[in-house]
Amino acid sequence: MEQRPLLHMKSIHKSFPGVQALRDVDLIVYPGEIQALVGENGAGKSTLMKVLNGVYTPDSGQIFWQGEPVTIHSPHVAQAHGISMIHQELALIPYLDAAKNIYLGREPAGALPGMINWSKMYQDAEQQLAQLGLNISVRTPVRFFSIAQQQMIEVAKALSMNARLIVMDEPTSSLTDREVETLFEQMRALKARGVAIIFISHRLDEIFEICDRVTVLRDGELVGSHPISELEANDVIRMMVGRDVEQIYERPEKTISSEVVLEVRGLSRGAHIRDVSFALRKGEILGIAGLVGAGRTELAETIFGAHPASSGEILIDGQPVVIRRPSQAIRNGIGFVPEDRKREGLFLRMSVSANIVMVVLRRLLRGLPFIPWGKVGEVSRDFIDRLDIRTPSPEQRVRNLSGGNQQKVVIAKWLTLQPKVLILDEPTRGIDVGAKAEIYQLMHQLAANGVGILMISSDLLEVLGVSDRILVMRDGRIVGEFDPATATQDAIIARATGNDPAEMVSVRAGATS
Amino acid sequence: MTAVATTTRPARTGRVRIGNLLRRSAVFLFLILLMAYFASSSDRFFTTGNLINVAQQNASVIIVTVGMTLTLLTGGIDLSVGSVAALAGAISAGLIVRNGLPFELSAPLTLALGFGLGLVNGGLVVFGKLPPFIATLAMMGVARGLTLLYTEGRPISGLGDTYTFWGRGVVPVPLLGDVPAPVLVALAVVLVFAALLSATRFGLHIYAIGGGEETSRLAGVNVNRVKLLVYGLSGMLAALAGILLTARLFSAQPQVAVGLELQAIAAAVLGGVSLFGGVGNVWSAVVGGFLMGVLGNGMNLLRIASYQQQMIQGVVLVFAVTVDMYLKRLEGR
Numbered sequence: 001m002e003q004r005p006l007l008h009m010k011s012i013h014k015s016f017p018g019v020q021a022l023r024d025v026d027l028i029v030y031p032g033e034i035q036a037l038v039g040e041n042g043a044g045k046s047t048l049m050k051v052l053n054g055v056y057t058p059d060s061g062q063i064f065w066q067g068e069p070v071t072i073h074s075p076h077v078a079q080a081h082g083i084s085m086i087h088q089e090l091a092l093i094p095y096l097d098a099a100k101n102i103y104l105g106r107e108p109a110g111a112l113p114g115m116i117n118w119s120k121m122y123q124d125a126e127q128q129l130a131q132l133g134l135n136i137s138v139r140t141p142v143r144f145f146s147i148a149q150q151q152m153i154e155v156a157k158a159l160s161m162n163a164r165l166i167v168m169d170e171p172t173s174s175l176t177d178r179e180v181e182t183l184f185e186q187m188r189a190l191k192a193r194g195v196a197i198i199f200i201s202h203r204l205d206e207i208f209e210i211c212d213r214v215t216v217l218r219d220g221e222l223v224g225s226h227p228i229s230e231l232e233a234n235d236v237i238r239m240m241v242g243r244d245v246e247q248i249y250e251r252p253e254k255t256i257s258s259e260v261v262l263e264v265r266g267l268s269r270g271a272h273i274r275d276v277s278f279a280l281r282k283g284e285i286l287g288i289a290g291l292v293g294a295g296r297t298e299l300a301e302t303i304f305g306a307h308p309a310s311s312g313e314i315l316i317d318g319q320p321v322v323i324r325r326p327s328q329a330i331r332n333g334i335g336f337v338p339e340d341r342k343r344e345g346l347f348l349r350m351s352v353s354a355n356i357v358m359v360v361l362r363r364l365l366r367g368l369p370f371i372p373w374g375k376v377g378e379v380s381r382d383f384i385d386r387l388d389i390r391t392p393s394p395e396q397r398v399r400n401l402s403g404g405n406q407q408k409v410v411i412a413k414w415l416t417l418q419p420k421v422l423i424l425d426e427p428t429r430g431i432d433v434g435a436k437a438e439i440y441q442l443m444h445q446l447a448a449n450g451v452g453i454l455m456i457s458s459d460l461l462e463v464l465g466v467s468d469r470i471l472v473m474r475d476g477r478i479v480g481e482f483d484p485a486t487a488t489q490d491a492i493i494a495r496a497t498g499n500d501p502a503e504m505v506s507v508r509a510g511a512t513s
Numbered sequence: 514m515t516a517v518a519t520t521t522r523p524a525r526t527g528r529v530r531i532g533n534l535l536r537r538s539a540v541f542l543f544l545i546l547l548m549a550y551f552a553s554s555s556d557r558f559f560t561t562g563n564l565i566n567v568a569q570q571n572a573s574v575i576i577v578t579v580g581m582t583l584t585l586l587t588g589g590i591d592l593s594v595g596s597v598a599a600l601a602g603a604i605s606a607g608l609i610v611r612n613g614l615p616f617e618l619s620a621p622l623t624l625a626l627g628f629g630l631g632l633v634n635g636g637l638v639v640f641g642k643l644p645p646f647i648a649t650l651a652m653m654g655v656a657r658g659l660t661l662l663y664t665e666g667r668p669i670s671g672l673g674d675t676y677t678f679w680g681r682g683v684v685p686v687p688l689l690g691d692v693p694a695p696v697l698v699a700l701a702v703v704l705v706f707a708a709l710l711s712a713t714r715f716g717l718h719i720y721a722i723g724g725g726e727e728t729s730r731l732a733g734v735n736v737n738r739v740k741l742l743v744y745g746l747s748g749m750l751a752a753l754a755g756i757l758l759t760a761r762l763f764s765a766q767p768q769v770a771v772g773l774e775l776q777a778i779a780a781a782v783l784g785g786v787s788l789f790g791g792v793g794n795v796w797s798a799v800v801g802g803f804l805m806g807v808l809g810n811g812m813n814l815l816r817i818a819s820y821q822q823q824m825i826q827g828v829v830l831v832f833a834v835t836v837d838m839y840l841k842r843l844e845g846r
Contacts, residue, residue, distance in 0.1 A: 075731050091731065093724030095791045096717075104721050105733030107714050114713045 004067055006031045006196050007052075007083075007165055012061035014047055021047040022058070025222045027215060029165060032194045034187060036207040036228075039217035040240055040432035041402040045200055048217070049167055053085050054078045066164075084158035088170045090150050094143035099125035101142055102157045128156040132186055148179035152186065159195075166190070167198040172206055173430060176292065184210050202432055204233045216240055241434040248437040249465030252444050256468060257282045260318065261452040262334075262421045264303065267312030272298035274476040276312070280421065280452040285443060287467030287484070288456045290496045295476035296456045297339060300423045303454075304336040305329040316420065330359060335414025337407070339425040339456075345410040346398050353380030353394035355409050360416035383412040387442060404435020411442065422446060423454040428462060440466055460489045472496050539836060540784055540797055544804045551811035558814050565693060569761070571806035572695035573598070573754035574776050575799050578784075579706045580747035581777040582798040586710075587740055588723045588790025589645035591747045593634060595773035596656035598755030599766075601627050603660050605756050606669040606765035609676065616675040624752050630656060631748020635741035649744075653774070660767050670764035680760025695757045702750065707795040719743060723790025779826075780805050783833050804833075 007029040014022040022044050029035050039045050050056045052063070054072035063070055065081050072078050075085070092101045099122045108117040108124070125138040134152045142150055151171055158166050172180045187197055187210055201207055207214060208228060215225040216239040223239045237248075262280040267273055273295050280286050288296050302309050308324040315321065316332045323329045329336070338344035347355055357364065357376045364375050380394045387408045391401055398409055407427065414422055424443070428436045443466065447453055457463050463470055464484045472480040472495045480495040494500040552559040577594045584591040601623045608619040630652065637648035679698065683691035710716035718739045721729040730736045754773070759765045784801030786793030808829060812822045 076733065091725065091728045093721050093728055093791070095724045096720060100717060100721070104717075104729065107717065114715060116712070116714050116717065118712075 003030055005029060005064070006033075006066060008064040009048070009052065010062045010064065012048065012051055012063075013059045014051060014056060015059055020220055022051070022220050025061075025217065025220070026225075027052075027222075028225070029196045029198060031164070031196055032191050033213060034191055034197045034199055034211045036211040036214045037198050037200050037217070038202075038207065038214060038236060038240060039223075040434050041404065042219075043217040043240070043432075044220040045217055046169070047220075049085065049169070049198070049200070052078065052083060052167070079161055079163075082162055082164035083167070084161060084163040084165070085167045086151065086154045086158065086169065086171060088173060090147070090154060092142045092150055092153060095141050097139050097141055098129065098136065098145075098153050098156075099138040101153060102128060102160050106161075124160070125156070128160050129153070131159070132156055132189075146179070147174045148176070148183065151175075151183065155186065155190075159190075163195065165196045165198065167200070169200045170202065170430070171199070172201060172203065180206065202430070204236055207236070208233065237433055240432070241437075248433060248440065249461070250437075250440075251466075252448065254283065254444070254448060254468075256284045256447075257450070261316065262303075262454070263313075263315040263318070265313040265315070267299070267302060267309050267314070269298065269302050269307060269309050272307075272476050273302055273309070276473075276476075276478055278471060278478060280454060282420075282450045282452055283447045285447050285453045285455055285466055285468045287463040287470040288454065288473060289458075289460065289463045289470055289492050290473035292458065294473040294496065296473050297425055298476070299473070300336060300425050300454065300456055303329070304334055304423060306336075330417065333417070333420035335417065335419040335422045337410050337414065337422070337424045337427060339429065341403075341406055341410050342399075345413075346406060348399035349397055351395045352384065352389065352391050352398055352401070352409055353377060355398050356380040356383050356394075356412045356416060359413055363417075379416060383415060387412050387415075388438065402432075402435070404431045404438065407431060407435070407439060408442070411439075415446075419451060421452045421454065423456075425456045426458065427455060428457075428459070436462075460492060463492070464489065474498055539840060540800045540804060540833065543833060544800060544807065547804065547807055547811065551807070551814065555811070555814040558811060561690075563810070563814070565696070567803075567806050567810045568696045568699075569693045570810070571802060572693070572699040573757045573761075573770075574773065574780065574806065575699045575802045576702050576750050576754045576757070577773055577777040578780040578798050578802040579702055579795055580750035581774070581781050582784075582786050582793060582795055583706070583710075583719060583743045584645065584747050585778075585781055585786050585788060586719050586723045586790060586793060587743050588726065589638060589740070589743070590649060590778070590788075591631075591634065591744065591751075592646065592649040592774045593630070593652035593656055594747065594751035594754070594777060595770040596653045596660065597627055597630050597748055597751040598758060598770040598773055599768070600630075600656045600660040600663070601752035601755030602759035602765040602769060603664045603669060603767060606672055606676075606759055607663060609673060610669055610671050616673065619676075620756060623756060624749050627752020627755070628745045628749040631745040631751070632741060634748065635744030638744065639737045639740050664765065664767040666767055668764040668766050672759070672763060672765075676756075677760050677763055679757055680762070695761065698753070698757060702753070703795055703799050710795055715739065715742070720791055723787075723792070725791075776805060777802070779830050783830065785837055804829075 005028045007027070009025065009027040012022050012025045025044065025048060027048065037045050047056065051058050052072065054074045054077050057073060063072060070081060072081070093104070102125050103121050108120045110117040122138050129136065129138065132152050132155060134149065136145060136149055142153055155166065171183060175183060190197060199207070199211055211228050213225060213227055214231060214236055216223040216236065218240060259282045260279045261282045265277050267276045276299060290296050298307070301307050303314060303323070305323040305325045305328050313320055314323050321332045323332065342348060347358070353376060357379055360379065364372055364379070377394060384391065384394060389405050389408045389412065391405060398406060401409065428439055431439065443453055455467060464487065467484050470482040470484055470487060470492065471478050472482065472492055474496055482492060491500070557563055577598065580594060581591060604626060605619045605623040608614045608622060609616060634649050634652050637643045638645050641648065679694050682694040684694055684697055686692045710719065718729065718734045721734055722736055722739055726736060755770065758769055762769065780802035781793065781798045782788060782801070783804055784793065784797035784799065786798050805826065808826060809822065812825065
């Protein structure tokens, strides 16, 4: 590609009090190129993008846009140049329709001052969306659309501002497979129109599918920028974390006891869970795979008492227990690390130590009315050490921690109770490779100590790489059991979607018997 | 692909439409049922005289509710409207009685004062970064104090006919007959602001700010100006309501319109305006205001004591908002 670069960020430095966030980073993007920007959390990706978007001013360095040096001191200026950001948390106004969202702040003027030319606005919006192959009503409030559709509305918004470069920050993290494919088709179409895309993602398979070039940051420095054809997944991981992928899914030698710690018999809840039975043994990591909406999270919530079952039995250590509220589950030694840790797992504005002791506090109090701060500090420091939670102090607010460390805080919270069963729902979602490996190690360590672990995951590499046994759910039922040593991704997908010939046979056989 | 594929979300549009329709007409339905009930239990309720009476009594509440809808839509609130209305009534009366100004001059000056006080609210919110609740709570105290100071705690009377016309006077309107002047004023306010909200850039920006302030700012919406203007308009409408109230009472009462802000908030919420901003419109807020008015009037006719009335109003508010939230959940967010 011997063209003139669209964007050249040259020798960018940026420091915050106590941290050198970016050191001498270069980024070059060509027109019509899809460039992956990867790195662990804290590697400097978002800082670099905020510099590009005019949120941060670099300490030194220069940005060249289409060959010209430019100063970008606000997102507005970035937009005016043709640089648009699509954030992970979509920036649409949920109650307004697509047209209003696309043209907000740039409404076509109507006949009278202050009025809007509504018909032009709706027509233009329709055109923009049609160009993206999006066939949706421009008059429906955007909150009724799926995340994928909302993303496309953001893309339409960017294009309506004549964007030449679109930065997509983890656009696929909440999309389904089919939606990801649609997004990729649109990205290819944009590329064909000469629009460049910076694609931030943790998912290497996606990067290899869609990107032309990979730029890797680590600890605020540029590790390298290479055409995708010259790299393999392992190279990228090595550049990101400095170790190999095999190490991430490394399993310790283990023997699982025959003692069942959690057993579920005929558990049902409405249409969400139907007649689910399984047994989890001490020290076992039981993976649960399935489509989103197959009832996996609902199953976890039911076992944890967040939504009580309509029928069925739960047994702990062979004894039937009543679990209709989370407090009862907790009393029976069950911990639950939810999928959405920010909303359901953490008190973001509270300190690390407060989060860690939250469920054990009752025991620490021992019936006394006053919080034993000394004990609280002791317990939280102990877990910060044991789980290697990287925080400047136990008093740091949790929301300032990286995703991986936040997840460790949630896990620590349950470990304070020495649970018998730990349920983890999407334990590594939005967590970078290095922290992922640490979470897996932690899970193996807990299993070795006899904790039964139920892991729900949509990441099949993770299900296959971490579990000792795999259950597949579909439509609220368990429809298959696999041994990770012999199972393949394809087999699990086939079972999860109901396209597994083996299952068809067994179902038919079952029906005739 | 490592992630397992998922099915796309089921279409919910049919259900959404029913939900929306219900949501939009729930207050209306409730109002009609209530009126039917009162009509059946009191033969005085459904007379022209009484209905005009209801409209007249509630004109100022409805005007203030329109202003409250604006501030609520931006995600704010204006607690000062009752006090600003009282201060406006006092000043407008004082300008006439003490300074000898004609009503034609006193009224616009008073409206400007209301707008100015609203701008102060807006300034505290926009530039002082105060939560709207606190900024307008402070103004509520200050304006009430100023009213008492200005009136020395006594009513100001002797307003003259031009003034009191706006409280008790009637205007012959084709087809409708004699319509009370304050009702016409309220109607005009509702029409103007409904159009402002639904047709203009300013209106769209009000909704946008309530739905996502940062997004709006990044999209180039002048958030500060819109908010200042919204609080200014809320203050101005409060002053207008104060003039109408004063006209109806033939005198400026220092303790008038206590609790008016709560009536307006209740009316707006009944009408489906979200306390978190971004959702609602003037029309249903007005219906909400009317609902509260009809409820009060009907209970008067049924000779329900005022102590019980307050309780019933509280219960109705809770009931209506509970139904509203249930319907919102049906909508599926």
